[in-house]
Amino acid sequence: MTAKKSKLVVSENVEQAYQKYRQLKLEVDDWLRNRGSYWLASLSLNEESPYLPIVDLPQDAIIELWQRLNISAKVEIADSTLREMWEQLKLGKTAMDPEMATRLQMAVSGVAKLASQTVNEKGVPELKYNARASERPEKNVVACPVCDEISTLAVLTGPDGKRMMHCTICNFEWPVQRTGCLFCGSEDSKKLLYLDNEAFPGIEMGVCEVCGQYFKEIDGRKLYAADYFWEDMRTLSLNYATERWIEEQVRKDNQIN
Ligand SMILES: [Zn+2]
Ligand SMILES: [Zn+2]
Structure with a gap:
Protein backbone atom coordinates (compact mmCIF):
# COMPACT_ATOMS: atom_id res chain seq x y z
CA MET A 1 0.00 0.00 0.00
CA LEU A 127 -22.73 -10.13 -8.83
CA LYS A 128 -25.84 -8.23 -7.93
CA TYR A 129 -23.98 -6.13 -5.45
CA ASN A 130 -20.30 -6.88 -5.86
CA ALA A 131 -19.23 -4.04 -8.10
CA ARG A 132 -16.80 -1.16 -8.16
CA ALA A 133 -18.28 2.16 -7.16
CA SER A 134 -16.88 3.75 -10.35
CA GLU A 135 -18.59 1.15 -12.56
CA ARG A 136 -21.98 1.49 -10.96
CA PRO A 137 -22.45 5.13 -10.02
CA GLU A 138 -26.21 4.57 -9.77
CA LYS A 139 -25.69 1.94 -7.07
CA ASN A 140 -24.13 2.82 -3.77
CA VAL A 141 -21.73 -0.04 -2.95
CA VAL A 142 -21.67 0.96 0.72
CA ALA A 143 -25.45 0.53 1.09
CA CYS A 144 -26.20 -2.83 2.71
CA PRO A 145 -27.75 -5.23 0.15
CA VAL A 146 -30.05 -6.59 2.86
CA CYS A 147 -31.28 -3.67 4.96
CA ASP A 148 -30.20 -0.74 2.72
CA GLU A 149 -28.47 1.15 5.53
CA ILE A 150 -25.17 2.87 4.71
CA SER A 151 -22.11 1.14 6.13
CA THR A 152 -18.84 2.93 6.80
CA LEU A 153 -17.11 -0.16 8.18
CA ALA A 154 -14.81 -2.25 5.99
CA VAL A 155 -13.04 -5.38 7.19
CA LEU A 156 -9.94 -6.90 5.63
CA THR A 157 -10.12 -10.66 5.90
CA GLY A 158 -7.28 -13.16 5.85
CA PRO A 159 -5.15 -14.54 4.48
CA ASP A 160 -5.02 -12.29 1.41
CA GLY A 161 -6.69 -9.13 2.75
CA LYS A 162 -9.93 -9.41 0.77
CA ARG A 163 -12.06 -6.34 1.60
CA MET A 164 -15.59 -6.87 2.89
CA MET A 165 -18.14 -4.28 3.95
CA HIS A 166 -19.81 -5.05 7.25
CA CYS A 167 -23.31 -3.80 8.11
CA THR A 168 -23.48 -3.00 11.82
CA ILE A 169 -27.30 -3.06 11.71
CA CYS A 170 -28.04 -6.52 10.28
CA ASN A 171 -24.53 -8.07 10.36
CA PHE A 172 -24.48 -8.78 6.61
CA GLU A 173 -21.08 -8.78 4.88
CA TRP A 174 -20.39 -8.32 1.19
CA PRO A 175 -17.24 -8.09 -0.92
CA VAL A 176 -16.16 -4.74 -2.34
CA GLN A 177 -13.25 -3.42 -4.39
CA ARG A 178 -9.97 -4.19 -2.74
CA THR A 179 -8.31 -0.79 -2.94
CA GLY A 180 -9.33 2.81 -3.39
CA CYS A 181 -12.30 4.83 -2.17
CA LEU A 182 -15.50 2.93 -1.46
CA PHE A 183 -17.69 5.95 -2.06
CA CYS A 184 -16.51 7.44 -5.36
CA GLY A 185 -14.38 4.53 -6.60
CA SER A 186 -11.23 6.67 -6.99
CA GLU A 187 -8.18 4.40 -7.39
CA ASP A 188 -5.64 7.20 -6.98
CA SER A 189 -3.65 6.02 -3.96
CA LYS A 190 -2.15 9.50 -3.51
CA LYS A 191 -5.64 10.83 -2.85
CA LEU A 192 -6.55 8.20 -0.26
CA LEU A 193 -5.10 8.94 3.14
CA TYR A 194 -4.99 6.44 6.02
CA LEU A 195 -5.19 7.79 9.60
CA ASP A 196 -4.62 5.78 12.75
CA ASN A 197 -4.02 6.03 16.51
CA GLU A 198 -1.78 3.74 18.60
CA ALA A 199 -4.62 3.12 21.11
CA PHE A 200 -6.51 1.29 18.34
CA PRO A 201 -4.16 -1.19 16.68
CA GLY A 202 -5.54 -2.86 13.56
CA ILE A 203 -7.91 0.01 12.74
CA GLU A 204 -7.37 2.69 10.13
CA MET A 205 -9.59 5.51 8.91
CA GLY A 206 -9.55 5.95 5.13
CA VAL A 207 -10.12 9.52 3.98
CA CYS A 208 -10.69 10.21 0.29
CA GLU A 209 -9.41 13.57 -0.92
CA VAL A 210 -11.43 13.25 -4.13
CA CYS A 211 -14.93 13.03 -2.61
CA GLY A 212 -14.19 14.08 1.00
CA GLN A 213 -15.79 10.99 2.59
CA TYR A 214 -14.26 8.57 5.08
CA PHE A 215 -14.62 4.98 6.23
CA LYS A 216 -13.26 2.80 9.01
CA GLU A 217 -11.18 -0.20 8.06
CA ILE A 218 -10.50 -3.03 10.48
CA ASP A 219 -7.69 -5.39 9.57
CA GLY A 220 -9.21 -8.69 10.66
CA ARG A 221 -5.78 -10.32 10.39
CA LYS A 222 -4.45 -8.09 13.19
CA LEU A 223 -7.59 -7.47 15.25
CA TYR A 224 -10.20 -10.12 15.98
CA ALA A 225 -13.64 -8.67 16.71
CA ALA A 226 -16.50 -10.95 17.76
CA ASP A 227 -18.99 -8.10 17.61
CA TYR A 228 -18.48 -5.47 14.91
CA PHE A 229 -21.30 -3.27 16.16
CA TRP A 230 -19.51 -2.85 19.48
CA GLU A 231 -16.14 -2.56 17.76
CA ASP A 232 -17.52 0.33 15.73
CA MET A 233 -19.09 1.95 18.85
CA ARG A 234 -15.97 1.44 20.93
CA THR A 235 -13.92 3.27 18.34
CA LEU A 236 -16.39 6.08 17.55
CA SER A 237 -13.83 8.56 18.85
CA LEU A 238 -11.83 7.73 15.71
CA ASN A 239 -14.79 8.88 13.59
CA TYR A 240 -15.03 12.17 15.50
CA ALA A 241 -11.29 12.67 15.28
CA THR A 242 -11.41 12.00 11.54
CA GLU A 243 -14.22 14.52 11.05
CA ARG A 244 -12.23 17.12 12.98
CA TRP A 245 -9.17 16.27 10.90
CA ILE A 246 -11.11 16.73 7.63
CA GLU A 247 -12.52 20.09 8.83
CA GLU A 248 -9.03 21.20 9.70
CA GLN A 249 -7.73 20.28 6.23
CA VAL A 250 -10.58 22.17 4.57
CA ARG A 251 -9.80 25.20 6.74
CA LYS A 252 -6.10 25.07 5.79
CA ASP A 253 -6.92 24.66 2.09
CA ASN A 254 -9.17 27.71 2.24
CA GLN A 255 -6.36 29.74 3.81
CA ILE A 256 -3.90 28.73 1.09
CA ASN A 257 -6.26 29.48 -1.80
ZN1 LIG B 1 -27.67 -4.44 6.76
ZN1 LIG C 1 -13.90 9.07 -2.72
Whole structure:
Protein backbone atom coordinates (compact mmCIF):
# COMPACT_ATOMS: atom_id res chain seq x y z
CA MET A 1 0.00 0.00 0.00
CA THR A 2 1.50 3.31 -1.04
CA ALA A 3 -1.19 5.49 0.50
CA LYS A 4 -0.07 8.33 2.78
CA LYS A 5 -0.37 7.87 6.56
CA SER A 6 -0.98 10.25 9.43
CA LYS A 7 -1.85 10.18 13.17
CA LEU A 8 -5.17 10.93 14.87
CA VAL A 9 -5.65 12.43 18.34
CA VAL A 10 -8.47 10.84 20.40
CA SER A 11 -9.90 10.78 23.92
CA GLU A 12 -12.52 8.41 25.33
CA ASN A 13 -14.35 6.74 28.20
CA VAL A 14 -16.22 3.64 27.09
CA GLU A 15 -16.46 1.24 30.04
CA GLN A 16 -19.86 2.45 31.24
CA ALA A 17 -21.28 2.48 27.73
CA TYR A 18 -20.05 -1.07 27.28
CA GLN A 19 -21.80 -2.35 30.41
CA LYS A 20 -25.12 -0.90 29.22
CA TYR A 21 -24.65 -2.23 25.73
CA ARG A 22 -23.71 -5.69 26.98
CA GLN A 23 -26.83 -6.02 29.10
CA LEU A 24 -29.04 -5.15 26.10
CA LYS A 25 -27.02 -7.37 23.79
CA LEU A 26 -27.55 -10.40 26.05
CA GLU A 27 -31.31 -9.75 25.96
CA VAL A 28 -31.27 -9.49 22.16
CA ASP A 29 -29.29 -12.74 21.83
CA ASP A 30 -31.70 -14.49 24.17
CA TRP A 31 -34.68 -13.21 22.17
CA LEU A 32 -33.08 -14.40 18.92
CA ARG A 33 -32.58 -17.88 20.41
CA ASN A 34 -36.14 -18.15 21.73
CA ARG A 35 -38.20 -16.13 19.28
CA GLY A 36 -35.98 -15.98 16.17
CA SER A 37 -37.36 -19.05 14.41
CA TYR A 38 -40.95 -17.90 15.02
CA TRP A 39 -40.36 -14.54 13.33
CA LEU A 40 -38.10 -15.98 10.62
CA ALA A 41 -41.12 -17.80 9.21
CA SER A 42 -42.94 -14.50 8.63
CA LEU A 43 -40.17 -12.70 6.73
CA SER A 44 -40.52 -12.28 2.99
CA LEU A 45 -37.50 -11.04 1.06
CA ASN A 46 -37.54 -8.94 -2.10
CA GLU A 47 -36.29 -10.55 -5.33
CA GLU A 48 -33.47 -8.02 -5.57
CA SER A 49 -31.45 -5.99 -3.10
CA PRO A 50 -32.31 -4.38 -0.81
CA TYR A 51 -33.78 -7.68 0.26
CA LEU A 52 -35.50 -6.39 3.38
CA PRO A 53 -35.21 -2.66 4.17
CA ILE A 54 -35.60 -1.61 7.80
CA VAL A 55 -39.02 0.01 7.20
CA ASP A 56 -40.39 -3.31 5.90
CA LEU A 57 -39.33 -5.39 8.91
CA PRO A 58 -42.28 -6.92 10.79
CA GLN A 59 -43.40 -4.22 13.21
CA ASP A 60 -44.73 -6.69 15.75
CA ALA A 61 -41.30 -8.31 16.03
CA ILE A 62 -39.61 -4.95 16.60
CA ILE A 63 -42.17 -3.95 19.25
CA GLU A 64 -41.83 -7.32 21.00
CA LEU A 65 -38.03 -7.07 21.24
CA TRP A 66 -38.07 -3.33 22.03
CA GLN A 67 -40.50 -3.96 24.89
CA ARG A 68 -38.27 -6.72 26.19
CA LEU A 69 -35.32 -4.34 26.29
CA ASN A 70 -37.44 -1.70 28.05
CA ILE A 71 -38.43 -4.21 30.73
CA SER A 72 -34.81 -5.21 31.17
CA ALA A 73 -33.97 -1.51 31.70
CA LYS A 74 -36.93 -1.23 34.12
CA VAL A 75 -38.77 1.25 31.91
CA GLU A 76 -42.56 0.91 31.92
CA ILE A 77 -44.26 1.87 28.69
CA ALA A 78 -47.34 0.59 26.83
CA ASP A 79 -46.99 -1.40 23.58
CA SER A 80 -49.37 1.08 21.93
CA THR A 81 -47.04 3.99 22.79
CA LEU A 82 -44.10 2.11 21.29
CA ARG A 83 -46.12 1.49 18.12
CA GLU A 84 -46.87 5.20 17.82
CA MET A 85 -43.21 6.10 18.36
CA TRP A 86 -42.11 3.61 15.68
CA GLU A 87 -44.67 5.03 13.21
CA GLN A 88 -43.46 8.57 13.94
CA LEU A 89 -39.88 7.49 13.41
CA LYS A 90 -40.71 5.96 10.03
CA LEU A 91 -42.15 9.35 9.06
CA GLY A 92 -38.81 10.91 9.95
CA LYS A 93 -39.81 12.39 13.31
CA THR A 94 -37.28 11.42 15.93
CA ALA A 95 -38.20 13.00 19.26
CA MET A 96 -37.10 10.24 21.64
CA ASP A 97 -34.83 10.18 24.64
CA PRO A 98 -31.38 8.76 23.78
CA GLU A 99 -31.69 5.64 25.98
CA MET A 100 -35.06 4.77 24.44
CA ALA A 101 -33.59 5.35 20.98
CA THR A 102 -30.65 3.05 21.75
CA ARG A 103 -33.01 0.26 22.83
CA LEU A 104 -35.05 0.74 19.66
CA GLN A 105 -31.89 0.64 17.56
CA MET A 106 -30.87 -2.62 19.22
CA ALA A 107 -34.36 -4.05 18.62
CA VAL A 108 -34.34 -3.07 14.93
CA SER A 109 -30.86 -4.49 14.59
CA GLY A 110 -31.94 -7.74 16.28
CA VAL A 111 -34.86 -8.24 13.88
CA ALA A 112 -32.74 -7.17 10.86
CA LYS A 113 -30.27 -9.93 11.77
CA LEU A 114 -33.00 -12.45 10.99
CA ALA A 115 -33.20 -11.00 7.46
CA SER A 116 -29.46 -11.21 6.85
CA GLN A 117 -29.43 -14.73 8.29
CA THR A 118 -32.10 -15.72 5.75
CA VAL A 119 -30.16 -14.11 2.88
CA ASN A 120 -27.00 -15.93 3.97
CA GLU A 121 -28.82 -19.24 4.20
CA LYS A 122 -30.54 -18.88 0.83
CA GLY A 123 -27.46 -17.44 -0.82
CA VAL A 124 -27.81 -14.65 -3.39
CA PRO A 125 -25.82 -14.02 -6.56
CA GLU A 126 -22.78 -11.96 -5.50
CA LEU A 127 -22.73 -10.13 -8.83
CA LYS A 128 -25.84 -8.23 -7.93
CA TYR A 129 -23.98 -6.13 -5.45
CA ASN A 130 -20.30 -6.88 -5.86
CA ALA A 131 -19.23 -4.04 -8.10
CA ARG A 132 -16.80 -1.16 -8.16
CA ALA A 133 -18.28 2.16 -7.16
CA SER A 134 -16.88 3.75 -10.35
CA GLU A 135 -18.59 1.15 -12.56
CA ARG A 136 -21.98 1.49 -10.96
CA PRO A 137 -22.45 5.13 -10.02
CA GLU A 138 -26.21 4.57 -9.77
CA LYS A 139 -25.69 1.94 -7.07
CA ASN A 140 -24.13 2.82 -3.77
CA VAL A 141 -21.73 -0.04 -2.95
CA VAL A 142 -21.67 0.96 0.72
CA ALA A 143 -25.45 0.53 1.09
CA CYS A 144 -26.20 -2.83 2.71
CA PRO A 145 -27.75 -5.23 0.15
CA VAL A 146 -30.05 -6.59 2.86
CA CYS A 147 -31.28 -3.67 4.96
CA ASP A 148 -30.20 -0.74 2.72
CA GLU A 149 -28.47 1.15 5.53
CA ILE A 150 -25.17 2.87 4.71
CA SER A 151 -22.11 1.14 6.13
CA THR A 152 -18.84 2.93 6.80
CA LEU A 153 -17.11 -0.16 8.18
CA ALA A 154 -14.81 -2.25 5.99
CA VAL A 155 -13.04 -5.38 7.19
CA LEU A 156 -9.94 -6.90 5.63
CA THR A 157 -10.12 -10.66 5.90
CA GLY A 158 -7.28 -13.16 5.85
CA PRO A 159 -5.15 -14.54 4.48
CA ASP A 160 -5.02 -12.29 1.41
CA GLY A 161 -6.69 -9.13 2.75
CA LYS A 162 -9.93 -9.41 0.77
CA ARG A 163 -12.06 -6.34 1.60
CA MET A 164 -15.59 -6.87 2.89
CA MET A 165 -18.14 -4.28 3.95
CA HIS A 166 -19.81 -5.05 7.25
CA CYS A 167 -23.31 -3.80 8.11
CA THR A 168 -23.48 -3.00 11.82
CA ILE A 169 -27.30 -3.06 11.71
CA CYS A 170 -28.04 -6.52 10.28
CA ASN A 171 -24.53 -8.07 10.36
CA PHE A 172 -24.48 -8.78 6.61
CA GLU A 173 -21.08 -8.78 4.88
CA TRP A 174 -20.39 -8.32 1.19
CA PRO A 175 -17.24 -8.09 -0.92
CA VAL A 176 -16.16 -4.74 -2.34
CA GLN A 177 -13.25 -3.42 -4.39
CA ARG A 178 -9.97 -4.19 -2.74
CA THR A 179 -8.31 -0.79 -2.94
CA GLY A 180 -9.33 2.81 -3.39
CA CYS A 181 -12.30 4.83 -2.17
CA LEU A 182 -15.50 2.93 -1.46
CA PHE A 183 -17.69 5.95 -2.06
CA CYS A 184 -16.51 7.44 -5.36
CA GLY A 185 -14.38 4.53 -6.60
CA SER A 186 -11.23 6.67 -6.99
CA GLU A 187 -8.18 4.40 -7.39
CA ASP A 188 -5.64 7.20 -6.98
CA SER A 189 -3.65 6.02 -3.96
CA LYS A 190 -2.15 9.50 -3.51
CA LYS A 191 -5.64 10.83 -2.85
CA LEU A 192 -6.55 8.20 -0.26
CA LEU A 193 -5.10 8.94 3.14
CA TYR A 194 -4.99 6.44 6.02
CA LEU A 195 -5.19 7.79 9.60
CA ASP A 196 -4.62 5.78 12.75
CA ASN A 197 -4.02 6.03 16.51
CA GLU A 198 -1.78 3.74 18.60
CA ALA A 199 -4.62 3.12 21.11
CA PHE A 200 -6.51 1.29 18.34
CA PRO A 201 -4.16 -1.19 16.68
CA GLY A 202 -5.54 -2.86 13.56
CA ILE A 203 -7.91 0.01 12.74
CA GLU A 204 -7.37 2.69 10.13
CA MET A 205 -9.59 5.51 8.91
CA GLY A 206 -9.55 5.95 5.13
CA VAL A 207 -10.12 9.52 3.98
CA CYS A 208 -10.69 10.21 0.29
CA GLU A 209 -9.41 13.57 -0.92
CA VAL A 210 -11.43 13.25 -4.13
CA CYS A 211 -14.93 13.03 -2.61
CA GLY A 212 -14.19 14.08 1.00
CA GLN A 213 -15.79 10.99 2.59
CA TYR A 214 -14.26 8.57 5.08
CA PHE A 215 -14.62 4.98 6.23
CA LYS A 216 -13.26 2.80 9.01
CA GLU A 217 -11.18 -0.20 8.06
CA ILE A 218 -10.50 -3.03 10.48
CA ASP A 219 -7.69 -5.39 9.57
CA GLY A 220 -9.21 -8.69 10.66
CA ARG A 221 -5.78 -10.32 10.39
CA LYS A 222 -4.45 -8.09 13.19
CA LEU A 223 -7.59 -7.47 15.25
CA TYR A 224 -10.20 -10.12 15.98
CA ALA A 225 -13.64 -8.67 16.71
CA ALA A 226 -16.50 -10.95 17.76
CA ASP A 227 -18.99 -8.10 17.61
CA TYR A 228 -18.48 -5.47 14.91
CA PHE A 229 -21.30 -3.27 16.16
CA TRP A 230 -19.51 -2.85 19.48
CA GLU A 231 -16.14 -2.56 17.76
CA ASP A 232 -17.52 0.33 15.73
CA MET A 233 -19.09 1.95 18.85
CA ARG A 234 -15.97 1.44 20.93
CA THR A 235 -13.92 3.27 18.34
CA LEU A 236 -16.39 6.08 17.55
CA SER A 237 -13.83 8.56 18.85
CA LEU A 238 -11.83 7.73 15.71
CA ASN A 239 -14.79 8.88 13.59
CA TYR A 240 -15.03 12.17 15.50
CA ALA A 241 -11.29 12.67 15.28
CA THR A 242 -11.41 12.00 11.54
CA GLU A 243 -14.22 14.52 11.05
CA ARG A 244 -12.23 17.12 12.98
CA TRP A 245 -9.17 16.27 10.90
CA ILE A 246 -11.11 16.73 7.63
CA GLU A 247 -12.52 20.09 8.83
CA GLU A 248 -9.03 21.20 9.70
CA GLN A 249 -7.73 20.28 6.23
CA VAL A 250 -10.58 22.17 4.57
CA ARG A 251 -9.80 25.20 6.74
CA LYS A 252 -6.10 25.07 5.79
CA ASP A 253 -6.92 24.66 2.09
CA ASN A 254 -9.17 27.71 2.24
CA GLN A 255 -6.36 29.74 3.81
CA ILE A 256 -3.90 28.73 1.09
CA ASN A 257 -6.26 29.48 -1.80
ZN1 LIG B 1 -27.67 -4.44 6.76
ZN1 LIG C 1 -13.90 9.07 -2.72
